[in-house]
Amino acid sequence: MSFINYSSREINCKIVYYGPGLCGKTTNLQFIYKRMNPEARGKMISLATETERTLFFDFLPLSLGEIRGFKTRFHLYTVPGQVFYDASRRLILRGVDGVVFCADSQLTRTDSNEESMENLRMNLREQGYDPDRLPLVLQYNKRDLPNVASLGELHALLNRRNVPEIEAAASSGIGVFETLKTVIKLVLIELKRGGRQ
Amino acid sequence: MSHGSFILREPEYEALLWVLQKLLTDASAKIVFLVDKDGTLLASAGDSVGFDTTSLASLAAGNIAATGGLANLIGEKEFSILFHEGERDNMHLSVVAERIILVVVFDRRSSVGLVRLRVRQASARFNDVMVAALAASDAEDGGIEELTEADIESLFK
Numbered sequence: 001m002s003f004i005n006y007s008s009r010e011i012n013c014k015i016v017y018y019g020p021g022l023c024g025k026t027t028n029l030q031f032i033y034k035r036m037n038p039e040a041r042g043k044m045i046s047l048a049t050e051t052e053r054t055l056f057f058d059f060l061p062l063s064l065g066e067i068r069g070f071k072t073r074f075h076l077y078t079v080p081g082q083v084f085y086d087a088s089r090r091l092i093l094r095g096v097d098g099v100v101f102c103a104d105s106q107l108t109r110t111d112s113n114e115e116s117m118e119n120l121r122m123n124l125r126e127q128g129y130d131p132d133r134l135p136l137v138l139q140y141n142k143r144d145l146p147n148v149a150s151l152g153e154l155h156a157l158l159n160r161r162n163v164p165e166i167e168a169a170a171s172s173g174i175g176v177f178e179t180l181k182t183v184i185k186l187v188l189i190e191l192k193r194g195g196r197q
Numbered sequence: 198m199s200h201g202s203f204i205l206r207e208p209e210y211e212a213l214l215w216v217l218q219k220l221l222t223d224a225s226a227k228i229v230f231l232v233d234k235d236g237t238l239l240a241s242a243g244d245s246v247g248f249d250t251t252s253l254a255s256l257a258a259g260n261i262a263a264t265g266g267l268a269n270l271i272g273e274k275e276f277s278i279l280f281h282e283g284e285r286d287n288m289h290l291s292v293v294a295e296r297i298i299l300v301v302v303f304d305r306r307s308s309v310g311l312v313r314l315r316v317r318q319a320s321a322r323f324n325d326v327m328v329a330a331l332a333a334s335d336a337e338d339g340g341i342e343e344l345t346e347a348d349i350e351s352l353f354k
Contacts, residue, residue, distance in 0.1 A: 075237070188352075
């Protein structure tokens with residue numbers, strides 16, 4: 001749920017990166033953190049295990065400038081991808097305005113992608129969202145690795161809503177900002193509509 | 198409340214600031230702030246220099262959410278008060294008006310007893326303001342209609 005403060009002229013929106021374990025959600029945020037102008041981003045917080053697996057969430061606040069006199073702030077979160085952290089994922093989805101579903105393109109991760117997408121839809125419903133309406137972008141990550149599924153296969157498996165889909169190799173930054181821009185646009189378009197159908 | 202936007206207008210924002218400022222003084226605190234349960238900072242009072250209030254807001258919401266999950270596991274709705282004691286500074290977190298987190302940071306010039314008392318007194322005032330703010334927000338359609346596609350594109354130039 002976006003927060004608009006007319007007194008301080010600020011718009012705050014929450015974007016969550018979702019997907020199976022080791023698909024590259026944290027890598028997306030790390031790349032954004034490294035490449036953003038320091039004035040436009042805050043501190044990146046990672047609540048991770050000693051082996052750098054996300055335990056609760058990563059958090060990166062961005063300020064992207066003004067539109068119509070409103071400062072725009074976007075709070076980026078990742079969820080822990082491992083199956084047994086489902087309670088944490090549900091908490092992080094609270095108040096979300098837009099989701100990036102980060103899929104691992106490797107053929108061996110097909111089942112994990114499908115399971116995670118079903119988990120996302122179920123958790124959104126539990127939080128009172130319509131999973132068919134919330135702004136969503138699909139990122140097909142790890143396109144630089146061998147043995148990846150074709151775009152057609154990934155589309156058929158994950159993109160039943162026909163939402164924007166972007167190829168990426170987040171470790172080298174390919175597709176990372178394109179994904180971010182796409183989800184931000186969808187969130188702002190939704191904000192303009194004010195949640196109307 | 199819907200999943201549209203929470204819109205805070207000037208009168209309610211000023212009212213929240215007034216209650217925060219009074220609590221800051223009454224509790225002899227260093228800084229007090231209000232955070233939405235989604236992790237967004239709504240308002241603050243006190244000397245915020247040296248505090249990363251954005252990160253603090255996000256972690257405070259995460260803290261309340263995680264302990265709320267723990268509470269559910271033992272059959273409680275939520276743990277409405279959390280207290281963290283440090284060597285110099287302490288933090289008192291409480292849920293007010295059901296969906297807002299009130300965070301008070303204080304040092305040895307105050308005490309947890311005083312903070313709890315003042316927070317309890319301020320909670321009723323916060324509740325009144327938030328009820329009015331949420332009603333006003335729900336009455337609006339929640340959008341910024343004047344926002345154009347060109348405005349959105351301008352963010353990325």
